[in-house]
Amino acid sequence: MTLYVRFAAHLNLALDALVLAGDLPAGLERRAITVEPPRDTSHGDLATNAAMVLAKPAGTNPRALAEKIGAELEKLDEVASVSIAGPGFINLTLTDATWRGELTTILDAGDDYGRSTVGAGTTVNVEYVSANPTGPMHMGHCRGAVVGDALAALLEFAGHKVIREYYVNDAGGQVDVLARSAHLRYREALGETIEIPEGLYPGEYLKPVGAKLAAEFGDKYVSAPESEWLVLFRKTAVAAMMDMIRADLALLGIHHDLFSSEAELQAAGKPEQAEAWLRERGFVYDGVLEAPKGETPEDWEPVELPLFRSTQFGDDQDRPIKKSNGAWTYFGADLAYHFQKAQSADALIDIWGADHAGTVKRIVAAVQALTGGETKFDVKLVQMVRLLRDGEPVKMSKRAGNFVTLADVVNEVGKDVVRFTMLTRKADAQMDFDFAKVVEASKDNPVFYVQYAHARVASLGRRTAEAGIDCADVDLSLLDTQELGLVKAAAQFPRIVEAAASAREPHRIAFYLYDLAAELHSLWNLGKEDPSRRFLLPDQPGLTCARLYLARSIGQIVRNGLRIMGVEAVQEM
Template sequence: MTTLYARFADHLNHALDALVASGDLPEGLNRAPITVEPPRDSAHGDLATNAAMVLAKPAKTNPRALAEKLVEKLSAIDEVASAELAGPGFINLRLVDDSWRGELENIHAQGDGYGRSTMGDGVTVNIEYVSANPTGPMHMGHCRGAVVGDALASLLEFAGHKVIREYYVNDAGGQVDVLARSAHLRYREALGESIAIPEGLYPGEYLKPVGEKLAAEYGDKYVGADESEWLGLFRKQAVAAMMEMIRADLALLGIHHDVFASEAELQAAGKPEAAEKWLREHDLVYDGMLEAPKGETPEDWEPVELPLFRSTKFGDDQDRPIKKSNGAWTYFGADLAYHFQKSETADQLIDIWGADHAGTVKRIVAAVAALTGGKTRFDVKLVQMVRLLRGGEPVKMSKRSGNFVTLADVVNEVGKDVVRFTMLTRKADAQMDFDFAKVVEASKDNPVFYVNYAHARIASLKRRATDAGILCDSVDLSRLDAQELALVKRAAQFPRLVEGAALAREPHRIAFYLYDLAADFHALWNVGNDQPGRRFVVAEDAPLTCARLYLADAIGQIIRNGFAIMGVEAVEEMH
């Protein structure tokens, strides 16, 4: 069952086919840039298309002349009340009211499938998100990337993609050695020693249970032992404990990954060497001198020959080393191999990164382009940090974490759904303030409340109708007037919005749309405050009430469908 916008895209294609058959258009023109969408000004009509503007130049014809021929074809469609030429070649369509009533029935018929798309066509997308270093609990910086990544994964699934949710465990770098040393201190503490945590180690109390477990398992065996005897063991056990904590933190947000990929295992399996071999075979890695640092050159700097990736060939400003002078892999070299591994099981890749990694985007995009021959779509979405406030004042840090507010603390205070929705109320690359007071405020300025309030109001209508003795065995949608059908027009945009958001990799568009849909619903509801005959439940007119309840139920369905993508549960009542 197609939705209204998809159906009119088909109508437009049939009209274009007819112009090709009549010789008014050449065959084989690219129709991909053609859109069927709401006009910017609703006074201009219900739908608008740029078809004549897109096709005129490749067809070597005048846009208005082509538009006139299209208007003639589109005017003959039963659902079209009028088709008008506007400006240099745009076409505005007005539909008969029954088209919108039919879409309302479509929403009911498709239920929780309304808005689902086959656009993804089973394409496999690997989304790597969170990937926080396994050195402590999740904080609110991690939280935003986690929600954005998870909502994007659900959005792409809703749009027909097969999605792999992946977490990259950075367990091979120097930071996990620091973790192991910090755990060793807590191990000694658990055995009764008084400790002082030096600068550079992790001070958080979350490592106390790790130290206690190590003490219970090994006694005092490693208290005075040389670091080489215990570092690897403590590193492995501390990372495992941190990952268990991270999984529990993410579960509080309803987030579960399909794959946890280990950097240490990647390197042990020789993946970086394999990637380097492949790149050398394709003349994309060579041995060369690294350029001197820009600005004032350090006195101890010496030119060293290193294996360099030809990232300038793909738009980077300089070629990048994949190994250090001591033979260890650079972070970029290991990351390059990791993306090579991901590309073997997915058609498209998406990374959700903190904005502090913006400087490395160009080089990793270049690497993926090289490794996949440019065939794998790869997007890096940058997520800005979150500033925590309480009534406008910065929130104090958490003692347990050592130097930050934990995700668990925030979720436990305001709830999973509030956190998830709020994280999607701004574009990912925009700065965000999370104010504990505002995110639970019952006002129009709080999108979390405002959309949920719309759903709760809709749920209340069934109770009100029952109290009025109204049962809806049948529905006469002809009772819905232009004001009510305007709400259907907003609702009907949901499927095309899903596809647009999936294509752009922007799950926040769902939150924005739901806010606008809720605003339209509340506006229609509020008309009834002054005009009793405009209320959704009119006790003395059961057929009208049933038609309006049918409309309200459809809006509630779309809110639930949007919430499902966002990982939020719709409420039936608000207290």
């Protein structure tokens, strides 16, 4: 049991004691009570708002109640002192032995330190990437892919069951364009000189698709009308593109549990089922949209369409789920897709590019209507990444035709650099990815700084062994107050995991690891000026072993955090 969980339990027992003593009424709601570090570290190690939360419903003065709670907590062996601040905040200073005990907890728990059960019993569907199957992955997809994958890992670490899903948009006009582009490459493979007109996909990645089609069908479809080959070429090209996309994602260490096809969804009649379900409940009706702004009555021909009552859920207008030609709108198809996802999950999370911000409100409304508000739904918007090389924009990829491929970037700087960098800013903030800076060996490069912290710990273990120091027995009482300050930072990890999972913000793990690494480096660098502060002291094996134990606990947390981010913890640099 980690320190903050343990003290939350101590606090509950203290409140129970006050109930038994008649100082608190039974049955008061305690969910808003927190145990966390005080904002001002000079106030102590832990703080709780228990008295502030309970005083009003208990009909008592918060400071007077704080005194009683504090008196109970002061009985604990782990508590050195208790103080009351302001109107009733309770601050605790813990004993050094308590912090030394947390070091043992960290190393005993190992890979499970920080793992939580807050999500136990909850299934979350995280849908991310979902790039159109029209070509290889490009860097426009990369950030959402990493954010989604790290979020899925974070939620699993917090106890949730997670379904990683990719929605294959294989029913729209863009896959017909893909099929026509593949037909040109098919003719090229048969020896014809081609020119790719504007509007088709120019990338060379379709050449192997064309060659495969040529080998399979010869010249059968060279002059055939489109109606004879479009569906066949579309199916072949989409399958090839999805193989390419899976391979690109694998370069980032990303693997989905489920690939859902929009075409299959529609063929199975799922949109019709969703429409019928919504009509039964009055959420879909046949109506006429208002003319778009700027259109005159002469330019606008009103058409009756099935409309979803999204205004009932805060949207600014009701939304059509079908077009005038009877085809499903993007919204109508998405509505059915989310209806399907909600059948197997308690919560849904979509990772979308920021260019889809305008459609968030309507799909949130749809999920609320479809699930009666029982399925939690969250859309995380991810801003674009600007690629630079020494401050200058990066040129497009020749193979892709009009974008920089993810594979090219990963092959140049490595998976870990790409993944970590994508998590060094909030997902909804703009990001620059400069090829020179992301591989720079400096404090200003978070990837290097955190990896270097772990490498330092690994190096210390090797050098301690080389010095012939046996650390089978460790005396942690040799660690001083300054060194125990690093333990206090380490003990924050379980709280960070739960907060990040609750907020659906995996970048918080990256921020925390950078701060933890900074504290380790700061303590390490004291040895440059004062030799007695060095971690490895061959003539003081006891102190060396205690400091190695401390360092290894930090290394364990760095590994656990990096594992959530999908980044390897290196042994040397």
